[in-house]
Amino acid sequence: MGAAAPATRRRLKLGSVLVGGLIALLLVIQLYPIIWLLLSSVKAPKEFNLRPIYALPEGFYWQNYADAWTRGNMSTYFRNSIIVTIPSLALIILASVAAAFALEIMRWRLQKLALMTFLVGIMVPMQIVILPLFTIYYNLHLINNLLGLILTYTAFGLPLTVFLFSGYIKPIPLEVIESAVVDGANIYQVFFRIVIPMLMNAIVTVALVQFFFIWNDLVLSMTFVNETSLRTIQTGLLNFVGQYGQRQWGPTFAGIAMAVIPILVIYMLMNNLVIRGLTSGAVKG
Amino acid sequence: MDRVLRDRRAILVFIGPALLLYTLVLLIPIVWSVGYTFFEGSPVSGFRFNGITNYVELVGDAKFWQALWFSTQYAAVVTSGQVVLGLLLALLFHFYLKRGSSIVRTLVFFPVVLPTVAVAAIFSKLFAIAPQYGLVNALIDLFMGKEAVVSWLGRGGSAFWVIAIMDIWRAMGFYAVILYAGLLDIPSDVLEAASLDGAKGWRLVQFIIIPLILPILISSLIFSLNGTLKVFDSIVALTNGGPGSATTPLTLYMYRSAFTNNAYGYGSTVAVMLAIYCLIVSLVAYRVTRNNA
Numbered sequence: 001m002g003a004a005a006p007a008t009r010r011r012l013k014l015g016s017v018l019v020g021g022l023i024a025l026l027l028v029i030q031l032y033p034i035i036w037l038l039l040s041s042v043k044a045p046k047e048f049n050l051r052p053i054y055a056l057p058e059g060f061y062w063q064n065y066a067d068a069w070t071r072g073n074m075s076t077y078f079r080n081s082i083i084v085t086i087p088s089l090a091l092i093i094l095a096s097v098a099a100a101f102a103l104e105i106m107r108w109r110l111q112k113l114a115l116m117t118f119l120v121g122i123m124v125p126m127q128i129v130i131l132p133l134f135t136i137y138y139n140l141h142l143i144n145n146l147l148g149l150i151l152t153y154t155a156f157g158l159p160l161t162v163f164l165f166s167g168y169i170k171p172i173p174l175e176v177i178e179s180a181v182v183d184g185a186n187i188y189q190v191f192f193r194i195v196i197p198m199l200m201n202a203i204v205t206v207a208l209v210q211f212f213f214i215w216n217d218l219v220l221s222m223t224f225v226n227e228t229s230l231r232t233i234q235t236g237l238l239n240f241v242g243q244y245g246q247r248q249w250g251p252t253f254a255g256i257a258m259a260v261i262p263i264l265v266i267y268m269l270m271n272n273l274v275i276r277g278l279t280s281g282a283v284k285g
Numbered sequence: 286m287d288r289v290l291r292d293r294r295a296i297l298v299f300i301g302p303a304l305l306l307y308t309l310v311l312l313i314p315i316v317w318s319v320g321y322t323f324f325e326g327s328p329v330s331g332f333r334f335n336g337i338t339n340y341v342e343l344v345g346d347a348k349f350w351q352a353l354w355f356s357t358q359y360a361a362v363v364t365s366g367q368v369v370l371g372l373l374l375a376l377l378f379h380f381y382l383k384r385g386s387s388i389v390r391t392l393v394f395f396p397v398v399l400p401t402v403a404v405a406a407i408f409s410k411l412f413a414i415a416p417q418y419g420l421v422n423a424l425i426d427l428f429m430g431k432e433a434v435v436s437w438l439g440r441g442g443s444a445f446w447v448i449a450i451m452d453i454w455r456a457m458g459f460y461a462v463i464l465y466a467g468l469l470d471i472p473s474d475v476l477e478a479a480s481l482d483g484a485k486g487w488r489l490v491q492f493i494i495i496p497l498i499l500p501i502l503i504s505s506l507i508f509s510l511n512g513t514l515k516v517f518d519s520i521v522a523l524t525n526g527g528p529g530s531a532t533t534p535l536t537l538y539m540y541r542s543a544f545t546n547n548a549y550g551y552g553s554t555v556a557v558m559l560a561i562y563c564l565i566v567s568l569v570a571y572r573v574t575r576n577n578a
Contacts, residue, residue, distance in 0.1 A: 019377070019381045022377070023377070023381075023382070023389060026374075026377075026389075026393065027389070027392055027393070029454070030392060030393050030395065030396060030454070030458065031392060031395070033404075033407050033408075033411065033454075034395075034396075034399075034407075036407075036411075036420060037407050040410075048417055049417070052418070052423045052426075052427070053410075053417060053418060053419060053420050053423045054420055054423055054424065095302045095303040095306065096303060098298075098299040098300065098302070098303065099299060099300045099302075099303035099304065101299050102296050102299035102300035103300065105290065106290050106291070106292075106295065106296045106299065107287065107290045107291050108291065108293070108296050114300065114304065117304075117307075117312070118303075118307065120312075121307060121311050121312075124311065124315055124560070125515050125556070125559060125560050125563060126515070127515065127517070127536050127539055127540075127556045127559060127560075128314075128315060128318045128553075128556045128557060128559070128560050129310075129311055129314040129315060129318065130314075130540075130543075130556075131314075131318060131321060131543050131549050131552055131553050131556065132313070132314035132317035132318050132321065132553075133310065133314045134328065134543075134549075135317075135328040135549070136309075136314070138328040138329075139328070151306065151310060152310060154306060155306045155307055155309070155310030155311055156310070156311070158303055158306065158307050158311075159307070159311075162303060178286050181286055181289050182286075186289075187289055187290075187292055187295045188295070188298075191299070212398050215400065216398075216399075216400040216401060216402075218401060218402055218517070218518040218521065218522065219517050219518060222521075223544075233400070234400055234401075234402045234403075237400075237402050237403060237406065238402050238521070238522055241402075241406045241409075241522075247416065249410070249417065252406070252410075253410070256403045256406045256407060259400050259402070259403045260399060260400070260403050263398055263399060263400065267395060267398055271391045271394070271395075272391075274398060275390075275391070275394055275462055278397065278398070278459070279459070279462050279463050279466070
C-alpha cells in the first residue's frame with residue numbers, strides 16, 4: 001500500500017495536468033479570436049504596417065472607433081438596427097403570447113390545426129420564402145423600407161415563439177383564470193393582468209433569443225434593404241468590411257468590435273438565460 | 286366560464302394578428318414559391334409561364350450540381366465536427382469538470398451568440414495574406430518562413446476548410462451544452478453499475494453513454510444538418526462563394542440566380558430543391574440512426 005499510493009497520486013496528478021492543459025487550450029481557441037479583435041481595434045495604422053499582427057498594441061488608438069462610427073457609417077447602421085429591433089421584439093412577444101393564449105386557454109374548433117400551421121413555419125427554410133416576399137414588398141413599396149423589415153422579422157419570429165409560449169401557458173391551472181372570471185374580470189383583463197405577469201420570466205428569455213436572431217440577421221436585411229442610409233448593423237458591417245477591409249485594418253477591427261460589444265455585454269450579464277433560451281428552442285424544434 | 290372562453294371575438298383578437306401576419310409573410314410565399322418554379326422573369330420585368338423548363342434546365346446545369354455537391358460536403362464535414370466535438374466537450378464537462386464546469390461552459394458557448402458577419406470578418410483577418418499577413422500566416426512566417434505562407438481564402442480547397450473550421454468553432458459550444466444536458470439525465474447508478482462490470486473509457490461511452498443519449502444525439506444531428514445545408518451568412522461574409530464559384534452552396538446559388546441574373550423562377554426551383562433535400566436528409570438521418578440503435 002505504501003508503495004502504491006504515491007504512484008496512483010502521480011498518475012492522478014498527470015491526468016489532471018493533462019485535462020487542465022486541454023481545457024486551457026480549449027478556452028484559448030474559443031476566446032482568443034475575440035481578444036485579438038479587441039486588441040487589434042486599438043492599434044495605430046503604422047503598427048499594422050511595421051509590426052507582426054500578433055504583437056500587442058502600443059497604446060490605445062481610439063481614432064479607429066471614431067472613423068468607423070462616422071466615416072464608416074456605423075452610427076447609421078446602429079440607429080437602424082435599434083429602430084428595427086425594438087418594435088419587432090414588442091410585436092413578436094405581444095402577438096405570440098396572445099396567439100398562444102387563444103391556442104391553449106380559449107376553446108374553439110380548429111385549435112389543433114392552427115397550432116400545427118404555426119409549427120410548419122419552424123421547419124421551412126427562409127430561402128424558399130424570400131423571392132415571393134420580394135415580389136410582394138416590391139409591389140407594396142416595402143423594399144428599402146424599415147417597416148418591411150419589422151414585419152418580416154415579426155413574422156419569422158412567430159412560429160417558434162408561439163410554440164414556446166404554448167408550452168409555457170399550458171401548465172397554468174384553469175382555476176386561476178376561473179377565479180378571476182368569477183371576480184368579474186373579462187377575458188382581456190385575464191390576459192393582461194393574470195397571464196402576462198405569470199409569463200414574465202419566459203417573456204424575457206424568449207425576447208432575448210429573438211433579439212439575437214434579429215440583431216445578427218444578414219439574409220433578410222440584405223435582401224430587402226440596399227440603401228446605405230437604411231442598412232442595419234450586419235449588412236452595414238459586411239459592406240464596410242468589403243470597402244475598407246482591404247487597406248484600413250484599424251477602423252475595420254473597430255467596426256467589427258462595435259457589432260460584437262453589445263452582444264458581449266448582454267452575454268456577460270445574462271449568459272444563463274441566453275444559453276437556456278437558445279438551447280430550449282433547438283431541442284424541442 | 287365556458288362562455289367566456291368561447292368568446293369568438295376575443296379569440297379573433299388574440300390569434301388574428303399573429304395568424305394574419307404569419308399567413309401573409311410565410312404561408313402564402315411558401316405556396317407562391319412552388320408556383321414560381323413554372324415561370325420565368327422577375328418582379329421588375331414581369332413573369333411568363335414556361336411550364337417545366339426550369340426543372341429541365343436544372344437537371345443539365347453543372348453549376349447547380351456543383352453547388353449541391355458543395356452543400357453536401359460542407360454539411361457532412363461541419364455537422365460531424367459540430368456534433369463530435371460537442372459530444373467530446375460534453376463528456377469533458379461532465380466527467381472531468383463536474384460541478385465546476387459552469388464557467389467553462391459559459392465561455393465555450395460565447396461564439397454561438399456572436400453575429401456571423403463579425404465572426405467571418407475576424408476569420409478573414411485571421412487567415413489573411415495581403416496587404417498584411419493575418420494571424421495564422423504571421424505565425425507560419427515566424428516558425429516556418431515566408432515560403433510556407435498560404436493564401437488560405439484564395440484557393441477553393443483551403444477556403445472550404447477555413448469556412449468549415451469557422452462554423453465548427455462557432456457552434457460546437459451549442460451542441461456541447463445540449464449534449465451535456467443529456468448526460469446529466471443519465472442516472473449515476475447506471476454508470477456505476479457499468480464501471481463495476483468493467484466498462485471504462487471509450488467502451489463506456491460506446492456501449493452505455495451513446496445509447497442512453499441517442500434521442501438527443503439524433504436531434505442534434507438533424508438540427509445541425511438542417512443548419513449546415515442552409516448555410517448562407519458565413520459564406521457570403523467570408524468568401525462570397527469564391528474564388529470563382531468554388532465555395533458556392535445552394536442557398537447562395539439560388540440568391541445569385543434570382544437577384545444577379547433576375548431569374549426568379551429558376552431561383553425558386555433551386556430553393557424548392559433545397560427544401561426537399563433538407564427534408565430527405567433529415568428523414569434519412571433519423572431512419573439510419575434509429576435502425577442502428
